[in-house]
Amino acid sequence: MATTGKQLFTTLTPDGTLTVAIEDVSFPDPTGNQVLVKMEAAPINPSDLAILVGAADIENASFSEGKFVANMPEPFNKGSKARHGLKLPAGNEGAGTVVAVGDSDKAKALMGQRVACVPGNAYSQYCIADAGSCLPLGDHSAEDGASAFVNPMTALGFAENAKMDGQNAILHTVGASNLGQMLTRICQEDGLGLVNIVRKDDQAELLKKMGSTHVVNSAGDDFMAQLRAAIEATGAFYGFDPIGGGKAVDTAFKAMEQVAVSRMTEYSRYGSTQPKRMFIYGRLDTGMTMLSPSYGFGWTLSGWLLFPFLQSAGGETVARMRKRVLDNLTTTFASHYKARVNLEEMLTKDAVTDYRAMKTGEKYLVTPWS
Numbered sequence: 001m002a003t004t005g006k007q008l009f010t011t012l013t014p015d016g017t018l019t020v021a022i023e024d025v026s027f028p029d030p031t032g033n034q035v036l037v038k039m040e041a042a043p044i045n046p047s048d049l050a051i052l053v054g055a056a057d058i059e060n061a062s063f064s065e066g067k068f069v070a071n072m073p074e075p076f077n078k079g080s081k082a083r084h085g086l087k088l089p090a091g092n093e094g095a096g097t098v099v100a101v102g103d104s105d106k107a108k109a110l111m112g113q114r115v116a117c118v119p120g121n122a123y124s125q126y127c128i129a130d131a132g133s134c135l136p137l138g139d140h141s142a143e144d145g146a147s148a149f150v151n152p153m154t155a156l157g158f159a160e161n162a163k164m165d166g167q168n169a170i171l172h173t174v175g176a177s178n179l180g181q182m183l184t185r186i187c188q189e190d191g192l193g194l195v196n197i198v199r200k201d202d203q204a205e206l207l208k209k210m211g212s213t214h215v216v217n218s219a220g221d222d223f224m225a226q227l228r229a230a231i232e233a234t235g236a237f238y239g240f241d242p243i244g245g246g247k248a249v250d251t252a253f254k255a256m257e258q259v260a261v262s263r264m265t266e267y268s269r270y271g272s273t274q275p276k277r278m279f280i281y282g283r284l285d286t287g288m289t290m291l292s293p294s295y296g297f298g299w300t301l302s303g304w305l306l307f308p309f310l311q312s313a314g315g316e317t318v319a320r321m322r323k324r325v326l327d328n329l330t331t332t333f334a335s336h337y338k339a340r341v342n343l344e345e346m347l348t349k350d351a352v353t354d355y356r357a358m359k360t361g362e363k364y365l366v367t368p369w370s
Contacts, residue, residue, distance in 0.1 A: 005125030040142035042094030042122035091122030095145035169193030171239030176203035193234030245285030257295035271296015279304035
């Protein structure tokens, strides 16, 4: 017998009208390796906002209970042409209790258990998930497990990627974020050097209290000097950036090259031979990524996405990473939330405006049944 509940959907039409609304949905009985999860908690991650809000004009949007309608300006609407007319669910990850299962042994083993999952439609009272992708949480709460995948596996992925590439240190441009704090703890545990860039004194103080040795405040007058000193001390010519737009990557490359050039014994018109690599893994700034001819030719800029990395890392590595997350869910990989909202509350103007700003350390948690 099908189960009914509320679920969020987002639709973008060719004329740029974005509609995000809660609807009553009938969820089918799970089959095979599927399980039906009664969702209890789901975070709003930056990766969710692209489909949930994007660059829509929220200030002039129309809000009603459980729904808002906004305009998606150009060129962002044209850039989203592939989704025009599609009614899409949202919410990459979350946690809840398995209330029905398919007929596979793996699915049956999860009956009645609280699990973390990555269904892609977590802003919902129920969701269908694959048993193989579910992480049994044991005695952990749904709130503990709600963010057990995206941020923890991404932060761990950075460390794993660095080790695979023979790197001993990492530069991270948003050090005080939830993910950044996880990365700080991971690097301490794994003996990796880490350069954390922050924007405020209180963020720097937070990381220093966590034991971070190299914290650089981009608002300081001596920012570049501090950044060079941190790179010199750690050897962090390898970094990750979730900002995307603007000059964050450019600044990192400049500092890396200046450190490398200071070590050269003779001049080269092509710059240093020191390999410098940055990965963009998000778009907190949707503007252009600005690069300048200031660091020779020995640099590489790439995109980084979690799922392609996990596919390339292999099953054994992924299983090891998942176990590490579960074993340290309330310590190394703990997430903190500014606010908790139900499905209707997450679509109010105040809430959308707030979580859409993606302020460091101010993540929202959606609790569909509260």
